[in-house]
Amino acid sequence: IEFTPGSFNNLPSPAANPTEDRFDLKLHHKAMEVTPFNHITINWEPAGHPPFYFQPHFDLHFYKISVAQQNTISGVPGPAPAPGYLPVSYVVRGATVPQMGTHWLNPASPEFPPTSAPFTYTFIYGSNNGNVHFLEPMITRAFLLSGTPVNLPFAQPISFSQSGTNYPSTYNVWKSTDKGRTYVALSNFVWK
Numbered sequence: 567i568e569f570t571p572g573s574f575n576n577l578p579s580p581a582a583n584p585t586e587d588r589f590d591l592k593l594h595h596k597a598m599e600v601t602p603f604n605h606i607t608i609n610w611e612p613a614g615h616p617p618f619y620f621q622p623h624f625d626l627h628f629y630k631i632s633v634a635q636q637n638t639i640s641g642v643p644g645p646a647p648a649p650g651y652l653p654v655s656y657v658v659r660g661a662t663v664p665q666m667g668t669h670w671l672n673p674a675s676p677e678f679p680p681t682s683a684p685f686t687y688t689f690i691y692g693s694n695n696g697n698v699h700f701l702e703p704m705i706t707r708a709f710l711l712s713g714t715p716v717n718l719p720f721a722q723p724i725s726f727s728q729s730g731t732n733y734p735s736t737y738n739v740w741k742s743t744d745k746g747r748t749y750v751a752l753s754n755f756v757w758k
Contacts, residue, residue: 607629608625642670650724670692729758738750
């Protein structure tokens with residue numbers, strides 16, 4: 567995902583828009599052929615959201631389902647994925663959100679449980695009706711503007727819903743020095 571410098575300006579405020587704004591990005595057919603992903607959804611959260619992510623931030627959902635399937639998600643919590651389909655450290659069930667699904671949190675991550683330091687970034691798994699269907703770097707606007715680079719492996723499940731494809735194992739955040747653009751990417755893909 568590439569953010570131009572201007573994309574961080576004039577974003578809706580909580581007073582103007584207390585809910586998130588959503589932007590769907592189509593993936594090139596070549597990306598869909600070699601990864602499990604169908605599209606990316608960027609949500610702008612001007613006021614943050616519970617349980618303790620109250621800073622203005624972006625939810626960057628990498629979906630393994632179509633936009634049409636995503637739009638049918640009711641927001642009613644369904645069954646958890648079968649053992650092995652979530653990393654063993656993702657044991658806390660977060661919010662279940664319409665058109666997103668259930669968010670799974672890692673209590674070993676720096677912002678869980680809440681610390682005195684404010685949330686800056688984290689990585690979330692998402693499911694609906696027992697199926698893991700998105701991976702989500704969640705990053706504050708302030709952190710993206712800071713230009714601080716991140717190259718972090720994230721916990722992996724044992725089982726994968728789609729075999730014969732490449733799954734990422736690291737997420738990255740960086741800022742280019744020449745154009746001032748900010749990037750968020752999943753990388754270090756491993757064949758499963």
